[in-house]
Amino acid sequence: MLVGHGTENDFVVLPDPDGSLWPDDRLDAALVRRLCDRRAGLGGDGVLRLVRSVHVPDAAAVLGGHLGSCEWFMDHRNADGTTAEMCGNGIRLFLHALVGEGLLDRATCEAGVLVGTRGGPRRVGATADGNYWVDMGPAREFGAGETRLAGRTFGGIAVSMGNPHLACLTDAAVDTLDLTGTPEVDAVLFPDGVNVELVNVVEPGAHVRLRVVERGVGRRGPAAPAPARPPTRRSPPRDGPRGRSSWTSPGVACRCR
Numbered sequence: 001m002l003v004g005h006g007t008e009n010d011f012v013v014l015p016d017p018d019g020s021l022w023p024d025d026r027l028d029a030a031l032v033r034r035l036c037d038r039r040a041g042l043g044g045d046g047v048l049r050l051v052r053s054v055h056v057p058d059a060a061a062v063l064g065g066h067l068g069s070c071e072w073f074m075d076h077r078n079a080d081g082t083t084a085e086m087c088g089n090g091i092r093l094f095l096h097a098l099v100g101e102g103l104l105d106r107a108t109c110e111a112g113v114l115v116g117t118r119g120g121p122r123r124v125g126a127t128a129d130g131n132y133w134v135d136m137g138p139a140r141e142f143g144a145g146e147t148r149l150a151g152r153t154f155g156g157i158a159v160s161m162g163n164p165h166l167a168c169l170t171d172a173a174v175d176t177l178d179l180t181g182t183p184e185v186d187a188v189l190f191p192d193g194v195n196v197e198l199v200n201v202v203e204p205g206a207h208v209r210l211r212v213v214e215r216g217v218g219r220r221g222p223a224a225p226a227p228a229r230p231p232t233r234r235s236p237p238r239d240g241p242r243g244r245s246s247w248t249s250p251g252v253a254c255r256c257r
């Protein structure tokens with residue numbers, strides 16, 4: 001077992017190349033909760049199992065024709081034992097762990113490696129300066145939503161990045177909010193729950209500050225923002241200018257483009 005984090009989204013990492021060490025009947029929801037328990041277990045926002053796609057029963061269904069191109073599959077579990085389709089922070093740690101375990105050669109990662117996830121294939125790569133990048137894919141809006149949290153109501157856009165997000169622009173200083181509660185959301189719009197991001201625009205189109213209440217985890221710091229290109233208005237530009245932007249959350253920073 002390993003532990004690691006991507007922008008402080010931390011995980012218990014289980015290398016299991018042929019799927020024999022942690023099959024589903026062993027890595028069940030109860031064991032995931034115990035592993036992620038920050039007092040009685042190793043502690044983490046979730047579990048990342050490193051396994052070849054051919055040993056994942058549902059990989060063919062979620063990858064379709066991409067199955068043959070995704071040697072590795074990120075089997076992601078949230079701290080509460082639920083599975084998540086995709087994790088922008090986790091998939092960069094996933095690649096780092098594959099390299100660290102000698103299962104992939106870092107030099108071959110610089111062009112990008114296609115990794116299977118329950119949100120479909122994602123290309124993730126290593127940079128020459130020791131960092132990692134991920135192509136999060138398109139942000140797919142699927143409606144307007146709101147959440148009741150920290151004694152306030154925040155309106156936002158429902159966005160899928162493979163996993164569901166509610167991205168809420170707000171003038172309330174996000175660093176000052178008490179996010180210990182559970183966000184109230186529309187169960188029809190978000191039948192499987194949702195990751196809630198509260199966003200302050202620091203510099204339109206260039207820099208946002210955000211706080212996340214993550215599905216299956218609870219309050220925590222950053223997440224790969226949804227949409228990956230932070231919105232500068234109530235809904236992200238459908239075909240707005242592409243460029244670089246950054247987001248910060250207490251203690252970390254990340255670049256998006």
Ligand SMILES: N[C@@H](CCC[C@H](N)C(=O)O)C(=O)O
Nearest residue numbers: 084087088089163215223224
């Ligand atoms: N923080 C992650 C999201 C991880 C999964 C999430 N908890 C979910 O259930 O969708 C990210 O960076 O995307």
